[in-house]
Amino acid sequence: MPRLSDRTRLIASATRRGEGRRPVNPPIERASTMLSDDPASMQDATPGPIYGLDGTSAARELRTALADLEGASEAFLVPSGLAAVTVPLLALLRPGDEVVTSDAIYGPTRRFLTRHLAARGIATRFHPADSSTADILALCAERTRVLLIESPSSLTFEIVDMPALTAACRTRGVLTVMDNTWAAGLALRPLEHGVDVSVQAITKYVAGHSDLLMGAVAVQDCEVARAILHTIEDMGWHVSPDDAWLALRGLRTLPLRYNEALKSALLVAEWLQIQPEVERVLFPPLPGSVGHDLWRRDYSGGAALLGVVMKGGDKASAHALMSALDLFGMGYSWGGFESLITHETPQLAHRLYKPDLPGQLLRLHIGLEDPADLIADLENGLEAWRALQDSNLQHPA
Structure with a gap:
């Protein structure tokens, strides 16, 4: 059977068979404490989450649907679009590293780079928004660990040659993180073009009704995924079951x-x-x-x-x-x-x-x-x- 279109797959995941009688949408489970039947199973995540931070049914189904949409092995949820950008940077960067990014980057992202990361010994090099691929790569020095891409750029909408940049960065050992909110994981799948981490603000098109804040981080590489998961666990990031349910409902349309x-x-x-x-x-x-x-x-x-x-x-x-x-x-x-x-x-x-x-x-x-x-x-x-x-x-x- 040929691969279904995006609009079909995002609905078909709700109507799949083989799970008995159930609602179309998963239930909203508001829970912090999860109970087990015996002491031996309390640390076993196979039957479901051990604690509310692990995410209940709506969040888990949303993660699965977003991973499928982005062509990712894993998709993680965080409380805002900004957190979707900052979590990979925190996971992948260490003191002494550098980030290269556009001068037209989203304002709060710029603030995080120049305030939070700079205070912790991580430098940022900004390139003009209309820079050529060669000029952007010329800024990538020995300490450069991450190229942060936002394309189109905020406010002035310049687009970079993302496939060329990711291919060159891969040969140099530079990781790429792309803010893909504009394409919503729908009009462009960065991971298919070699990007290491694709992030988006679920707040925007996925949720679609201006009534929640959320971000998503999609990855393919297992090591990168582990670093991001550990950062989310260590920071204690979590999204509410109500918001996950609303975002999942928005994703269908x-x-x-x-x-x-x-x-x-x-x-x-x-x-x-x-x-x-x-x-x-x-x-x-x-x-x-x-x-x-x-x-x-x-x-x-x-x-x-x-x-x-x-x-x-x-x-x-x-x-x-x-x-x-x-x-x-x-x-x-x-x-x-x-x-x-x-x-x-x-x-x-x-x-x-x-x-x-x-x-x-x-x-x-x-x-x-x-x-x-x-x-x-x-x-x-x-x-x-x-x-x-x-x-x-x-x-x-």
Whole structure:
């Protein structure tokens, strides 16, 4: 029988036979203490978890489904997307080691590198977000232990040649860790391209309803898996059974939500790029956009997350546009059913290599609303932008 598609497999794992009468979804078992029938079996994990930290039915089924999705031998759950990044770094790095990563890395990840790890003798080298493969590899020195990849990068959406980087790193003995939240383990499987550790924020697309925090770490190599498991055990990380159950429920519909949102995002991006107030749209699935050629080669889909570079403007202009919108929530995160907008220009100040943007940077997450309604809402926002720009021209400060 040929391998089933992702959308079929993620549901088929719930309807498998041979386990007797049972609910479609596993029960929620809220438990810390697990009881045994006799003293000899108390340390035997074969019948099930020995203690609540080991994870009960929903968490175990979620781990199995995520490992299958990512093509991994093991998938681990941690309490947040940030923890999914930090746990492998803690597991694989020691004082005196170095990390190489993009200057456009996710802000909290950057903070962990420059604050927590730096204080413990682990250095980080940042490369410009648009660096070539050769330039990135040139930064990998004798002490470099991990190349941390986030592709597309945060806010400005540059894509690196991940297969080329992982192949070169493997020959140099450098481990690769990739934040794959944008592809959700669905549009790209990093482990199939030689990445050692694939992480994602389950908070985003897998959960899909903006109502929980969780991360996942997927690995293939047994030694790397053991190091990550030991770190999770030693740190005492755990996810609640309720959250695991909700994430598992979201996972069943992930392909449908992910692909539908991408269709809408392309419509919105195509409309935005022809608006006179917009300088350019940063969205790899959009022809002509940053990273499009590599996206087309390596990815089978994409997140409905895009950057909008305006022509000029200032903070007041960006806020006027955002305030005029009714359908876009103003909030951080993405991957839920709802559309969101954030003003990201201030975040760029943390970078060592500032991107050359001629105006304000807005980030849009396109949800599952009708794209025609979202476009009409954005037209109202652009009208507010234009009104403030005209007022500034008539009454300069």
